[in-house]
Amino acid sequence: MRDSIWCFENVNLFHILCPHKIRDFEKDHFEGFKKGDFIYFPEDSSKSIFMVSKGKVKIVSYNSDGEEVVKAILGKGEIFGEKALLGEDKRGDYALACSEPTELCPMRLPDMHQLMRDNEKFGLSIYKLIGFRIKKMERRLESLLFKDVKTRLCDFLKEMAEENGVSVGSEIVIPYFFTQKDFADLIGTKRETVTRLFNELKQEELIDYSRKEIRIKSLENL
Amino acid sequence: MRDSIWCFENVNLFHILCPHKIRDFEKDHFEGFKKGDFIYFPEDSSKSIFMVSKGKVKIVSYNSDGEEVVKAILGKGEIFGEKALLGEDKRGDYALACSEPTELCPMRLPDMHQLMRDNEKFGLSIYKLIGFRIKKMERRLESLLFKDVKTRLCDFLKEMAEENGVSVGSEIVIPYFFTQKDFADLIGTKRETVTRLFNELKQEELIDYSRKEIRIKSLENL
């Protein structure tokens, strides 16, 4: 594992969960969501967990000033709503699709429990995933406590490069599904600051970007 | 549940875990720790979980600048090292006693698993506790993202009042086992700022404090 605050431990459950192994529960599989569609609301009871089979999903809540708290953004193969496995009764946050089309594998909780009982290895990897989520949150906390905005942004870009980056020549291209506002929310700063930093990094020849993609020219120096 | 960022959902497992129900595993029960003693190190493998039966335990890690990242401070009846249940192999942080004497109930992982298998209700409450830990961390994150230092301190004092406070007349007395440095670490600020704020709150007649205790004079207005 790298030193980066934002680095991911990729526990990709796509091939375990979806679509083959769970034909039995396939009833309401694969729902189609459009950008901005809500998947669940805070008051919904936590009756199922989801895996993203296509698109991106954002988990958010809103603080008392109506500002968005971005808890996570998830891509293909990642699960969310997993707190249902920890005895959560209500979701407590919003899940919404943030790319189009977004498709999910929903798993009802009892089915999930059965699956985990039947397949110990699978159960373990689910719990492991929860463990990784916790560690990730701990790193985010630490970065918020001790690192300045620029460092946080660089760490975050590195994380994205690992997760979603595609090598093209010496560069790493990240398809750009976040707005600068999203970046700001994720690293805990303001949009204007992100704009400023993006241009600063461009000046320093570390990245290049358009509204379509971000090109990381020198991952090492970020 | 209250609105406070810092409010606790008290899942006290003391009477479930300790000391009666687990006589079988009692071998190395109740170890005595002095203030500052390390209970585990980051490289230790996660072979057991602990419950505090007496005293206080601090979970920390250190960032690259050697600054302490305080992840949690736990009192009687609270468990720690629970990430072992989530497939963690190494602890990844330090646990150290921060009051004297501190005593623990250590539970080896296999025993724990057996206990959880045998007693479904118990297993559920353990997982629930992990869920609460996650929510608490989410609140801490949110507070760090959006609230200023004074608000964070007030929220934290409210949390402590709930957890450890004793009503004395119209006041709530909190025994004072944290130094101002500890407060600073926990809410993400510097010691000098905590001192200033403590005095500010004293001026405003909201609290009173000595090195022995903090008296909350007006919880509502904090």
Add this chain to the structure above:
DNA sequence: TGCTATATGTGATCTGGCTTACATTTATTG
């Protein structure tokens, strides 16, 4: 294709809380 909404760019100003630098008070230890 033009109109409108949303995303991005960029300066000027302001400020919470960090930094630095000590002083004072309370614990701890030989």
Add this chain to the structure above:
DNA sequence: CAATAAATGTAAGCCAGATCACATATAGCA
């Protein structure tokens, strides 16, 4: 009980990043 260490108190100066106030660019839609 003195000596030393640790915790607390206070104040001046500074700066990263927020805030405010626009300008421009791009996308989506009638």
